[in-house]
Amino acid sequence: MIPLLNDRDIEFQLYEALDTESLLTRPRYADHSREVFNATLNTAKSVAERYFANHAVKADTQEPTFDGESVHLIPETKAAWDAFVEAGFLAAHEDYDEGGAQLPEVIFRVIMSYTNAANIGTAAYPFVSVGVINLIRAFGTAEQKALYLPLIMQGNSNGTMALTEPAQGSALGDIKTMAEPADDGSYRLFGQKMYISCAEHNIAGNVVNMVLAKIKGSPDGVKGISLFIVPKYLVNADGSPGQRNDVVLAGLNHKMGYRNATNTVLNFGEKDGAVGYLIGEANKGLGYMFQMMNEARIGIGLGAAAIAYQGYNLSLDYARQRPQGRLASSKDPSSPQVMLTEHADVRRLLLAQKAYAEGSLFMGLFASALFEDQNTAEDPDQRKRAGLLLDLITPMVKSWPSKYGCIGNDHAIQILGGAGYMREYEAERLYRDQRLNPIHEGAEAIHGLDILGRKVTMKNGACHQVFLEEVQKDISAAQAIACLSDMAKQLETALSTLDNTTQSLIALMGEDVDLGLANATLYLDMYGRVLASWLWLKQALAADKGLSSTQQHNEQDQHFYQGKIHTARYYFDWELPAVNQYADILNSGNRVPFDMQDDWF
């Protein structure tokens, strides 16, 4: 069996490149230990292997069906849900007094990474549910929390997030679902939601939908959006499902991949209106949803990382076992063939896959560590800086793994060649699964508008400033190390290019906001490359430290560390330099897409 991730790398990322062990000094984690963390992750790996990986292929070929009455999933799905719930993972990072295991965010994210790598379609059920738990915990009333949190945490309901409508994807301000106040303080919802994941299934007795809608008479646009709990069955005081709510499945969409996560069209209010319960204040729904969305975006980045990782493990395994041809210097046709890994171009593809997969995982875990620091660091300044940096990097943490994950899974197909294109192998399924990630939780362009149109200027540029300062710290550290000093120099130049470009685009936006934002997706990619380079430098720094403290005879560790440094070098030599080309386009305020006319297509 192809390993799900790489346990040595998880250990490295958590304890060498990040300082997860230092969390144990914080009061919230006083009861824990590194052994507890590791035992938890071992359980997660076992659950993922046993209950998720077992039906990844089957779920792809036998996707959910709707017979007009109910939706059927292969039975392994419920077993996976139950095993995940049973292990307490749905609430792993919640407080003890909320029924959780009070584990750090980063540990929870690694738990999810195992299930993501094993079977992303099935992993969607817990993934979305955790988002709903966080949302209700943060913004629900005491009553709502008491009713819905145990329901989900104990696996008797999953949760969904119902934002998109048939006519509204990226532009949520234009949603049409209406909420009418009822006499009892609840609301009646009318409308249709589209592309809602996991909203019908047979894995649990209820579904708690978190629905964006507009209360009659509320302002136009995003300022008139409210958030509602709309369960499939109204929930009795004891948590059992009561009366069927007026929310029904209009049909299933059929995805290219990610298939075991049902993708639904939901009708609200075909009869008297779907009963909904307002969360927090009216008209503040989008803000609530966005707190959860930001966590979900990191989660999507980590989902992309896991699929890319699985593709990397798969093609590496294949390349090591498949003899094919000879090197150009070896002219004798009777000489033995070499393995695919002997061909430099295959190594290039594998290096790119490794850079994307391990780089994406680290990007997601780094963001999770910032999330942790924002909430539990003892130094208020550290909390603040972590929050600023996290706000800034979230668009890239979502989009860089999604974009390069697709390319990494493309490379997996290419290394397998003909076999890569066949459904008899799994490379093509991973490629199909991965393609969702640049679309959901904000299509790529949305994140470009977010980073350039909001994040770099917000709080008077403080987020961007913290980024510059933090990157500079690692540049300084790397300058002192012989094998990393070249990379330090490359990153310093790129960082300055990024900053100059940022200032020039801010100036251009001041003159013409549409022109200034026209090439924002390219800017997103530029920022993503600098971020990815920084985080690879961080890994290289940790690897260098590991190398110098590793026993001479521990060859395996030496190879592991050399691989990290060499992969960082690959990224710096082959992928970072594109920022110069991007800067030329961006700094000149390139007008080509902006000026293109519809009639000219």
Place this chain on the structure above:
Amino acid sequence: MIPLLNDRDIEFQLYEALDTESLLTRPRYADHSREVFNATLNTAKSVAERYFANHAVKADTQEPTFDGESVHLIPETKAAWDAFVEAGFLAAHEDYDEGGAQLPEVIFRVIMSYTNAANIGTAAYPFVSVGVINLIRAFGTAEQKALYLPLIMQGNSNGTMALTEPAQGSALGDIKTMAEPADDGSYRLFGQKMYISCAEHNIAGNVVNMVLAKIKGSPDGVKGISLFIVPKYLVNADGSPGQRNDVVLAGLNHKMGYRNATNTVLNFGEKDGAVGYLIGEANKGLGYMFQMMNEARIGIGLGAAAIAYQGYNLSLDYARQRPQGRLASSKDPSSPQVMLTEHADVRRLLLAQKAYAEGSLFMGLFASALFEDQNTAEDPDQRKRAGLLLDLITPMVKSWPSKYGCIGNDHAIQILGGAGYMREYEAERLYRDQRLNPIHEGAEAIHGLDILGRKVTMKNGACHQVFLEEVQKDISAAQAIACLSDMAKQLETALSTLDNTTQSLIALMGEDVDLGLANATLYLDMYGRVLASWLWLKQALAADKGLSSTQQHNEQDQHFYQGKIHTARYYFDWELPAVNQYADILNSGNRVPFDMQDDWF
């Protein structure tokens, strides 16, 4: 219905950017006229729409099945084959006295482009058959030609090309299929072939397999490969199927896309050996196959072009009809939403799609025009130069459309957003179909080794030299035109960068051939970008000419020409400059993939 290609663009490419009309002065085409060409293309479009497009979706969802006895395809497949045969397209470019319509290569390629755009899986049956016709016509004996050519041309058999084996994909020198001489001058073949397209079906009564095998005692490697005709049924003198040959279907592979083209594992010689007839001389089989392969590679590039074109037409149609959000400058949420095409980033994606789709089609037609000139130009020097240039560009004509076609079809998904990921729409099918192209007829890396390891140095660098000269001609022409002079300058710089890089890599290969070739795939992409830029400049030159001769009131033509020039500018500003980054990597002899060790992964 989404148009298959764009008739205005076909007209432009054939008669404005290429000078197809001038072929009419050559003796071979004396009977033809532009009207005949156009009528033929109209028929091709009708056949493609009526008999190919009609089952593209159905064939994807109801792929070929094997019941252990025979293979079943949906009945529309046979109807499509029959219609294509009936129209005389299988032999459209063959001579009259060989039963053909004696049409120019470029017209035949446009015929195929319509069927490719309509349904690439079904189009594979005629596509491969035409390759087999060309092969037998070029290298078969008079008897072989008399027996097999009418059989295929009249649709009573298709043809296949059986090169790959389970253990041998890119490295054909190591194939194991053996041929033993029989007393009657024929051979008996034993072995297994893998990934053979179209080798079983129910569209015609026979299958003519062209099989690479080694005659017992032949030299190791590529110098010991011979080519055989191995029909499924031995062919009686009247062309009817005779005795069943000892070649049987071991099973079907199941592809991610391109599904209606059966993909087979074939066993030769389970009993007494499959009867095979040697083509040409023993041990020269790979050379014969390569003549056909070069044509097939242009065909693959054109297949990729057609799928990319279809994706472009699809997403453009969607983007023009889908309202979503507002521009950043428009803050009023009650103002009407704008169409997707109003968003600069969507236009960027569409521009890239247009650059890839129209650029790939033109690249393939340009190569076909060179093929034509090589064979029918009256000036011997023109023939020679056309041949040199065609040899040189073939690796890019296959790989550039395949690589960027995938990216273009990826963009189509992204523009459709959630809908793009759903099988209810066709963007995802096109994306799956396209992914085969960087694999078959030589995986991408093979073309990198071909261009750098063979083409640029062969004939003492004459091919590369002709390329430099021909590009320079168009640069000079564009320098004189105000709106194109910037592009002329950009291309001149890039051409010089390409040439310098070429010389430095040739020197490096002289020192260490493995190191020199290590980054050949990047060099391939570099050459491809320069070639694509040149051909976009050619289109821009033709568009500029069209613009200046277009009546003021013909707005549609003006828009068309402006679109061509603007797309060229997009390519020059956004995609050509990457060659500078590539040059840095290549000229420094970057050792990162070369030095990577297996243990470090």
